[in-house]
Amino acid sequence: MKHLTEYRDPHLVEQYATEIRHLATRPWNIMEVCGGQTHSLVKNGILQLLPPEVNMVHGPGCPVCVTPLHMIDKAIWLAEQPNMILCSFGDMLRVPGSRKSLLEAKAAGADVRILYSPLEAVKVAKDNPNKEVVFFAVGFETTAPANGMSVLHAHQLGVKNYSILTSHVLVPPAIEAVMNDPEARINAFLAAGHVCTIMGIDEYFPIAEQYKIPIVVTGFEPVDLLQGILMAVRQLEKGEHRVENQYSRVVRPGGNPAARNIIDRAFQVTDREWRGIGTIPMSGWELNDDLSGYDANRKFNVPQEKAPESTECIAGQVLKGIKKPFDCPQFGKKCTPSNPLGAPMVSSEGACAAYYYMRFEN
Amino acid sequence: MISPIFFPGGNIGELAVNGTVNDVAMCGARPRYLSLSFILEEGLTMQAFWDILVGIKFAAEKAGVQIVTGDTKVVERGKGDKIFINTTGIGQMHPKASIGMDKIKPGDKIICSGYIATHGIAIMSLREGLEFETTLESDTACLNHTILALIDQFGSDIRLLRDPTRGGVATVLNEIARDSHHGVEIQQAQFKVMEEVEGACELLGLDPLYVANEGVFMAVVDPNSAETVLSALQKLEYGQHASIIGEVVEAHPRQVILHSKVGGRRVVNMLTGEQLPRIC
Numbered sequence: 001m002k003h004l005t006e007y008r009d010p011h012l013v014e015q016y017a018t019e020i021r022h023l024a025t026r027p028w029n030i031m032e033v034c035g036g037q038t039h040s041l042v043k044n045g046i047l048q049l050l051p052p053e054v055n056m057v058h059g060p061g062c063p064v065c066v067t068p069l070h071m072i073d074k075a076i077w078l079a080e081q082p083n084m085i086l087c088s089f090g091d092m093l094r095v096p097g098s099r100k101s102l103l104e105a106k107a108a109g110a111d112v113r114i115l116y117s118p119l120e121a122v123k124v125a126k127d128n129p130n131k132e133v134v135f136f137a138v139g140f141e142t143t144a145p146a147n148g149m150s151v152l153h154a155h156q157l158g159v160k161n162y163s164i165l166t167s168h169v170l171v172p173p174a175i176e177a178v179m180n181d182p183e184a185r186i187n188a189f190l191a192a193g194h195v196c197t198i199m200g201i202d203e204y205f206p207i208a209e210q211y212k213i214p215i216v217v218t219g220f221e222p223v224d225l226l227q228g229i230l231m232a233v234r235q236l237e238k239g240e241h242r243v244e245n246q247y248s249r250v251v252r253p254g255g256n257p258a259a260r261n262i263i264d265r266a267f268q269v270t271d272r273e274w275r276g277i278g279t280i281p282m283s284g285w286e287l288n289d290d291l292s293g294y295d296a297n298r299k300f301n302v303p304q305e306k307a308p309e310s311t312e313c314i315a316g317q318v319l320k321g322i323k324k325p326f327d328c329p330q331f332g333k334k335c336t337p338s339n340p341l342g343a344p345m346v347s348s349e350g351a352c353a354a355y356y357y358m359r360f361e362n
Numbered sequence: 363m364i365s366p367i368f369f370p371g372g373n374i375g376e377l378a379v380n381g382t383v384n385d386v387a388m389c390g391a392r393p394r395y396l397s398l399s400f401i402l403e404e405g406l407t408m409q410a411f412w413d414i415l416v417g418i419k420f421a422a423e424k425a426g427v428q429i430v431t432g433d434t435k436v437v438e439r440g441k442g443d444k445i446f447i448n449t450t451g452i453g454q455m456h457p458k459a460s461i462g463m464d465k466i467k468p469g470d471k472i473i474c475s476g477y478i479a480t481h482g483i484a485i486m487s488l489r490e491g492l493e494f495e496t497t498l499e500s501d502t503a504c505l506n507h508t509i510l511a512l513i514d515q516f517g518s519d520i521r522l523l524r525d526p527t528r529g530g531v532a533t534v535l536n537e538i539a540r541d542s543h544h545g546v547e548i549q550q551a552q553f554k555v556m557e558e559v560e561g562a563c564e565l566l567g568l569d570p571l572y573v574a575n576e577g578v579f580m581a582v583v584d585p586n587s588a589e590t591v592l593s594a595l596q597k598l599e600y601g602q603h604a605s606i607i608g609e610v611v612e613a614h615p616r617q618v619i620l621h622s623k624v625g626g627r628r629v630v631n632m633l634t635g636e637q638l639p640r641i642c
Contacts, residue, residue, distance in 0.1 A: 004564065013624040043569075045626020090638030103635075114638065116566075222624040337634035348567070348637075357631040 007221030008044075016226035017049040020233055024053035028236050029185050030229060031178065031321050033171055034140075034192030035062030035349030036220050042354040044222045054233060057321030058354075060174050061192055063139040064091050064347035065319060066274040070306040071167045072097035075136045077302060078165060079110040085128060087121040088136040089143075090114045095346045098307030102136075118150035118164070125154065125162035134296045137164040141195045144168050144285060145259035148266030151287060151294045163296040166286050169272055171195050172203045173283035177274075179211045183322045188232040190218040190225070193247035198263075200255030204243045212241045219247040266291060275343055276309070276316035313342030318351055325355040332356060366488050367414070367444055371481075371499030374447060375414035377576060379421035380504045381527065382451040387506035388523040388579065390459025390513055393425060397450045398432040403442035414445065425504035427451065456510060460518035466542040468612040470521055471588035473581045474553060475508070475595060476603040477501065478531055482573035483559045486566070498558055503577030508598045512581070516591055519584035526580055529633065531607075532571035534580050535618045536632045538610070546618040548608030548630070568637050571620075571630060582610065 032038055038058040041047055047056060060066055076097050079086035086102070093103040093114065106112035111131075115121055118135045125133035137147040147164060154162040171192060178184050191204055196217045204215045214235035218228030228246040235242060245251055263285070272284025287295045296302070309315075312330050317323040325331050325344070335341040337353055344350035348357070367374040379396065386393040398418065402411065422429055484498040505525065513520055526534040531553070539546045555563075555570045563570045577600055583591045588606060595601035618630040 008624055010624050017625075042628060043622070044624050045620075045622040045628040046624070048626050048628075049624075093638060094635060222622075222626075357633075358628040 004221065007219070007223040009223060012223045013049070013226055016223065016230050020054060020226065020230050021051040023230070023237055024051050024233050025237060027053050027055065028187045028233060029055050029057050029321070030188045030190065030232050031057040031059045031186045032190040032218070032225070033059040033061040033175065034195070035065065035347065035351075036194070037190060037192065037218065037225060038062070038351055039349045039354055040220050040222065041225060042358045046222055046225055047359070049226070050229070054229060056229075057186060058318070058351035059178065059321055060274065060277060060319040061140065061171065062344065062347055062349040062351075063143070063169065064095055065315065065343040065350045066169055066277065067092070067095070067138050067167050067343065068273045068275045069098055069309055071138075071165070072102070073099070073307060074297065074302050075165055076100060076102055076105045078134050078296060078300060079105045079112050081132075081300070083131045085111045085113060085124060085131050085133045086136065087113045087115045087118075087124060087133060089116075089138070091347050092136055092138060095343055096340055118147050119153060122150050122154045122157070122159055122162055125159050126157070129161060131161065133162050135162075135164045138167045140169055140171055140192070141198045141263075144267060145198060145256075145262045148262045151266055151291055152262065154294060155291065160293075163294045163299050164287070165296040167272070168267065168285035169274060170269075170283050170285070172207060173280050174274070175207055177277060177280045177283070178320050179213070181320055181322070184320050186213070186321060188214040188216070188236055190228045190232065191215050193217055193219040193224070193251055196245075196247065196251045196255065198256050198259045200253055201243055201245055201251065202253070208241050208243050214241050215243045217243070217245045217247050217251055219250065274319075276313070276319050278316075310341045315342035315344050318344055325352040328352070364485070365443065366485075367410070369485055369488055369500055370497075371484060372502040373414050373417045374445060375417035376421040377502050378447040378449045379418055379425060379427070380502050380576065382449040383425040383427055383504045383506050384525045384579070386451045386453040387509040388525055389453075389455070390461040390523065391453035391455045392510055393427045393451050393453040393506050395430045395452050396422065396427050398429045399448045400432070400434045401442055401446040401448075402434065402436045403444050404436060404439040406444050411445070421504065425506055456513045458517035459513050459520075461520065461522055463522065463538070463541040465518070465521040466538065466544060466582050466610055468544055468610050469585045470582050470610040471585050471606050472535070472538070472546070472548070472608045472610065473583060473588070473592055473595065473604055474531060474607045475505070475579045475581070475601050476577065477554045477556050477559070478526070478575055478578060479555055479559050479563065479570035479573035481576040482530070483562045485574075487562065496558055496562070498556070501575060501577035503600050505577065505579050505600060508595070508600050509579065511598055512591065512595060515594060516583070516587060519587045519591065520581055521584065522582040524580050526575050526578060528574050530570070530572040530574060531578075531580060532569070532618070532630050533632060535608070535630065538582065539616050539618050542610065543615050545611040545614040545616070546608060547611050547621065548618065549621050550623045552605050552607040554603050554605060572633050572637050585609070
C-alpha cells in the first residue's frame with residue numbers, strides 16, 4: 001500500500017520515539033481529539049513507546065460516542081415506524097439506546113440498512129418511492145459534506161421521501177469545552193487531521209492564542225502521530241503555543257473549498273448536546289431552514305423525551321480526558337462491548353473499547 | 363448460509379463442502395462421508411441450483427469425500443433466503459494424530475498457512491453499497507490433503523489445528539490462549555495479507571485479524587520441528603505462503619499479545635459480534 005507503508009516505517013517510528021524521550025523533561029498531558037487517532041495509538045502499541053512524561057489523553061472525537069442517547073432512541077423510533085427504511089453507518093448499529101440498539105430493532109423486524117455513503121440512501125429512496133428513507137447523519141466535520149450532499153442531491157432530483165436525522169458535531173467548540181472544564185488538565189492538542197482536511201486550520205489560531213496551548217494538526221498513521229506528539233512536546237518544552245500542521249500532505253490551510261461550500265449550503269450552526277458532556281453552545285450543525293423538509297426530526301413527529309443516562313458510566317469524564325477507562329470501577333466488569341453502559345465501550349474508536357480490546361491492564 | 367450465494371472464487375455449495383471437510387480435518391481425521399441437505403426458496407432458478415450442485419460435486423471429488431445422505435425441502439417465496447445448505451461430516455482419525463489443547467506447551471510455534479482475510483473481503487466487496495472494483499477471489503479450499511500430509515510426516519509434533527473462519531485468526535489465537543491456559547505472542551509483520559485486502563480493510567476500518575478465511579489453517583507445532591514443518595508445508599498445496607506467526611508463552615496466560623509492525627505491543631482480544639464498518 002503505497003503512501004501508507006511509508007508512514008508505518010519502524011525505523012522512523014523509533015527515531016521519533018527516541019527524540020520524544022530525550023526532549024520531554026516534565027509531565028505533559030496531550031489530548032488527541034479524534035477517536036481515529038486513539039484507535040491508531042492503541043492498535044499500533046504506540047502508547048508503550050512513549051516516555052512516562054508524555055501522557056496521552058483520549059478526547060471526545062468519536063462521533064458514535066458523543067451522539068446522545070435520545071438521538072439513538074429517535075433513530076430507533078423512526079426505524080420502527082411502518083413503511084420506513086432507516087439507513088446508517090455500520091458502527092451506530094450496536095450503540096445501546098435507552099431500551100435497545102438499532103441492531104436489536106433490526107433483529108425484531110425493522111428495516112435498518114448499513115450503508116457506506118449517504119448518497120446510497122438517496123438511491124434507496126428513489127428505488128422505494130412508497131417508503132420513507134431516513135439516513136442517520138452523525139459525525140464531525142468529516143462526514144458533513146457527504147451528508148449535506150445527499151440532501152442537496154435529493155432536493156435537486158425532487159426525491160421527497162428522503163430525510164436525515166442530524167446529529168453533527170464540531171471539533172473547535174469541543175476543544176474549548178475541554179479547556180473550560182476546571183477539572184481538565186490538558187497542555188496541548190493533536191487536532192484531527194481529517195477534520196482539518198475539510199475545514200482548514202484557521203479555526204484553531206484563536207483557540208491556541210486564548211488558552212495558550214499548542215495545537216498540532218496530526219494524521220493517523222504511527223509516524224504521523226509520533227511526529228505530531230514530538231512537535232507538541234517541542235513547543236511545550238520551549239513554552240510556545242502555536243498552531244502547527246503535521247499533516248500538511250493532506251491538510252491545506254483553507255481546507256477543501258468544495259466540501260465547505262456544500263456544508264454552507266446545507267447546514268447552519270446550532271447548540272448540540274454531547275453524550276456524557278452535555279450541551280455545548282454552537283457546537284453542531286443542523287439542516288438549513290430552507291431544507292427543513294429533509295430534516296427527519298421536523299418531518300416526522302419524533303418523540304422528544306430524553307431518557308436518563310446510566311449513572312454508573314463515567315463517559316463524560318473519559319471523553320474530557322479527566323479519567324482513563326481503567327479508572328472506571330465498571331470497566332470490564334459490568335461494562336463490556338457486549339453489554340456497554342456507555343457509548344465509548346461500543347465504537348471501536350471509543351477509548352473504553354480500544355482499551356478493552358487492545359490495551360494492557362495497568 | 364452465505365450471501366451472496368455466488369462469489370468470486372466459489373459458491374455456497376463448494377463452501378459448504380469445504381467447510382465441513384476442513385472441520386473434520388482439523389480434528390486430525392480423514393473426512394470420508396458427508397450428509398448434505400437443502401432448503402430451497404421458491405424462485406431459485408434451476409440454473410443457479412445446478413451451478414451450486416456442480417460446485418458441490420467438484421468440491422467433494424477434490425476432497426475425496428462421498429455425499430451419502432441428504433434431504434431437500436422447498437419453502438415458499440419469502441420464507442428462506444434463496445438456498446440454505448446443511449452439512450455434517452464424519453471421518454476416520456489418522457493413527458498418528460495427537461491433537462488437543464492439552465498438548466500445547468509454552469515454546470510451541472504457531473504457523474499460519476497462508477494469506478489471511480481474503481475470503482471475508484472478497485465477499486464484502488460484493489455486498490450492496492460497497493462494490494469496490496477488485497479481482498479478489500475467495501480462498502475457499504479443502505485443506506484435508508495438506509493437513510493429513512503434515513500429520514503423516516510429523517505426527518504428534520502437530521499439537522493443534524484450527525481453521526480461522528468466521529472471527530478470523532484473532533479468534534482462534536484467543537481460543538488457543540484461553541483453552542490452553544498459556545499466553546500467545548504474535549508478530550504482526552509475519553502475517554501475510556494481500557495488498558488489495560489490506561487496502562480494503564484500511565478503507566472500511568476493519569482489522570484483517572478478525573476477517574473470515576476459508577482456505578487457511580493455523581497449526582501449533584513442536585518448536586524443535588517448527589522450521590521443518592514450515593518448509594514441508596510450503597511445498598504442499600495451499601501452503602506456499604505459510605509462515606510462523608507467533609508462539610505459545612508462559613507469560614500473560616490466556617492473553618494474546620501482538621508485536622506491531624512499528625515496534626509497539628498490544629493485546630488482541632475476542633471480538634464482540636461482527637466488525638462493523640466505521641463512520642470515518
